Amino acid sequence: MHCKTVPLALLLVATLASCSSANFYQVYQTASETVKTKSDRYISYENDHCRVSYDLWSENGNAGFTFYNKTTEVIYLHLDESFYVMNGVAHDYFQNRTFLSGNNAVTAKTAGMGFGRYGIINTLSSTTVDSKMSGVEVLEAKTIAIPPNTAKRISEYDITRELYRDCNLLRFPSARKVTTKSFTAENTPLKFYNVLNYTLGTNEARQKITNDFYVTAITNYPEKEVIESVRKDFCGEKEALATKEMSGVAPDKFWLRYQKSEKDNRKH
Incomplete structure (x- = not known):
């Protein structure tokens, strides 16, 4: 966005209103030891009975999943024995x-x-x-029945709504000062996972799946670095009006949106 020429007395106001954005985005990159298959649309875990797919990409992150039954029998997903766990705290699905x-x-x-x-x-x-x-x-x-060769979507929890802050991560960076804070599985600030229990057909033996994730990188961006205007294409024809979309969309990422207030001058 380009600034227009304005009288000197209005220069500061115009700069703040027209050239700077009060909106910022904190983007999280994740990794997993169990959910390893990745496409443009989802990341997934798979065994002989089922495929559990995730698309974390949303504001605050989406910990929900799609459970696909690969077998010829009904799978019973026991929500009363399934949990979302974030940093060691378990939350009930039922x-x-x-x-x-x-x-x-x-x-x-x-x-x-x-x-x-x-x-x-x-x-x-x-x-x-x-x-x-x-x-x-x-x-x-308490229990959800999933017929053969079908899927059901379970979505209950956000991953986090708390903005991560660090002395080495600017909260309100300019485009030239965008930096990334990286983590390992040992020092990550955010670990989350789903524990899912199910049975197959008339077999009463419980099958347990644990799909783990941890945050590997966090980056703060000014709005103009992640929001772009896009004219969507349908059958070779461009839409007349452009829509604003986030760039860098990926199923193993999520984001938080936050704002800078006039009274908040803290850098980190």
Whole structure:
């Protein structure tokens, strides 16, 4: 973006408003010892029974997964024995909720506590989106049946909403001062994994999968370094209007968006 010529008295204001962005992005790169197969769309773990695929790319990161049944029998995924674990703290996939479903899901009643995709779910809480709606109450299932050669999507938790700060990482860098903080599996600030328990057909023996991840690099960017205008192409024709999209999209990355306030002058 180019600055326009303005009177000297307005130069500082114009520079801040037109040439600088208050928006910044913290981008996380991850690695895994178990989820190793990678494509443009997902990273995955696979055994003889199933394929578990992940696409972490989203704001705050998406710890959810798609569970594909490779067998000729029904697989039963036991959510009451499956957990999302972040830095040693386990969160339940089964939370004993009741949903009211009609044309739209309008009420979720919770017994127990868990950290849901939109924040803490408090003990015995009830959230109503539209009290005028009516429908059927549906109890949350402890076990999900996945038929042969089909998949089901499970998405409950963000990876993190807490901005990582470090003395060697500028919070509000210019394009020329963008740096990356790298980590190993031993000193990473963020380890997370899914523990999934399932049974195959009538076999009652539990099968356990642990899909682990850890953060290997964190980079802070000013908005103009990661947001680009794109005119999408469909059947060889460009869209008339450009849309803004993030660059560097990858299924083993995720990001947090944050802002710089006028009162916050801390560099790190």
